[in-house]
Amino acid sequence: MKKFHAYQCSICQTIYEPQDIFYTCPHDGGNVDVLLDDETLKKFPLVDHITSSRDFSIWRYLPLLPVLDPGFETTPLRSVGWTPVYESHRLSQQSGLQQLWIKDDGRNPTASFKDRASAVVVARAREIGAEVVVTASTGNAGAALAGMAAACGQKAIIFAPKTAPPAKIAQLLVFGAQVILVDGNYDQAFDLSVQASQEFGWYCRNTGYNPFTAEGKKTAAFEIWEQVMFENDDLKERLNVFVSVGDGNIISGLHKGFKDLKALGLIDELPRIVGVQSEGSSAIANAFEKGTETIEPVHATTLADSISVDLPRDGLRALRAATQTEGAYIKVKDQDILNAIAALGKVGVFAEPAGATAYAGVLHAKQTGLIGAHDPVLCMITGSGLKDVNAAMKAVPQAQIIEPSMAALKKIL
Numbered sequence: 001m002k003k004f005h006a007y008q009c010s011i012c013q014t015i016y017e018p019q020d021i022f023y024t025c026p027h028d029g030g031n032v033d034v035l036l037d038d039e040t041l042k043k044f045p046l047v048d049h050i051t052s053s054r055d056f057s058i059w060r061y062l063p064l065l066p067v068l069d070p071g072f073e074t075t076p077l078r079s080v081g082w083t084p085v086y087e088s089h090r091l092s093q094q095s096g097l098q099q100l101w102i103k104d105d106g107r108n109p110t111a112s113f114k115d116r117a118s119a120v121v122v123a124r125a126r127e128i129g130a131e132v133v134v135t136a137s138t139g140n141a142g143a144a145l146a147g148m149a150a151a152c153g154q155k156a157i158i159f160a161p162k163t164a165p166p167a168k169i170a171q172l173l174v175f176g177a178q179v180i181l182v183d184g185n186y187d188q189a190f191d192l193s194v195q196a197s198q199e200f201g202w203y204c205r206n207t208g209y210n211p212f213t214a215e216g217k218k219t220a221a222f223e224i225w226e227q228v229m230f231e232n233d234d235l236k237e238r239l240n241v242f243v244s245v246g247d248g249n250i251i252s253g254l255h256k257g258f259k260d261l262k263a264l265g266l267i268d269e270l271p272r273i274v275g276v277q278s279e280g281s282s283a284i285a286n287a288f289e290k291g292t293e294t295i296e297p298v299h300a301t302t303l304a305d306s307i308s309v310d311l312p313r314d315g316l317r318a319l320r321a322a323t324q325t326e327g328a329y330i331k332v333k334d335q336d337i338l339n340a341i342a343a344l345g346k347v348g349v350f351a352e353p354a355g356a357t358a359y360a361g362v363l364h365a366k367q368t369g370l371i372g373a374h375d376p377v378l379c380m381i382t383g384s385g386l387k388d389v390n391a392a393m394k395a396v397p398q399a400q401i402i403e404p405s406m407a408a409l410k411k412i413l
């Protein structure tokens, strides 16, 4: 089966042949969407093929991905995705929502949602015979690329700000990538990595630049469809999907996934998509509030490093993910993010700050009446708390230290 037939620019709508471009639109720098061959796919017994698959990973959706089967069975590359969905009675009570699902993407091989994108980009890199894959990253995209590349013996080079949390830098190094720490912010690392990839001919994975990242990320929408929407009699109202937003590529990928499902006739209506940003890094939420598609850069300051972005690289599509689904954008305070880490922890889910941000948004949306008690909500947790232990320690009281004696123990109990 032909895997995809064209790209389309999200700004000027120009259509490009697969061999004509690698990254963004040459006219206006717009992000391009990968167009699937809907007509061919409609003739294929998709639902049966997917729902009877025994492959519990993103690769169960291979017919809907623009890459060929990458091989490397029984490696971490093949265990990305199909992350668990939880329902917690206590979390529902706390949030005042009758139907609340938590999807924990911290359970991916390198512990973040970014594995979905990196797995598909590495598959693409091998298809086009790339020798080196490079990315700029606040940490997770790099760790994911390094891990997926390691799984298939592919060379990877990662540019990250030198301020990235140590656990993320450790992952890069342990996975054997060449690590370049930039004495600057993520945006500067991004620009440098693009220049380097052009000069040295490296294949560039950058978020909001390489069209295959959103294709990998859309698999989360397919999973939400299968795990929550498909034949779920409990789901009477339209689902609301909450997700944290930095560059805006995860939310764009989710939107693309739901659009693919609709184009194939597998769902009638897209869920509402709600993007959540930190007040300190809210370029897209600002544009949503103003009702404009012009996204002004901010000077980002938030403890949620994975969503700390001055100029979102996939801002336009990210904005449309909300405006075209009757969704919304919400801003939350860093303190609300820390509270969300603690609340999720109490039901056994450990999230990094950007991972818990969506749940902070859920609570905010309920309090302000954006969603009501009967509205079904799925909250994406995008990264594991082990990624940033310093931030986690700010979310909870310190442990007590005592002398090793029963007397000392009894004093504090």
Ligand SMILES: *Cc1c(COP(=O)(O)O)cnc(C)c1O
Binding pocket: 112, 113, 114, 140, 141, 207, 244, 245, 246, 247, 248, 249, 250, 251, 306, 307, 352, 354, 355, 382, 383, 384
């Ligand atoms: C990258 C990332 C995000 C945000 O994704 P964008 O595509 O940049 O919007 C959110 N949470 C975590 C844990 C991430 O690593």
Ligand SMILES: [Zn+2]
Binding pocket: 009, 010, 011, 012, 013, 014, 025, 026, 027, 028, 029, 030
């Ligand atoms: Zn264009």
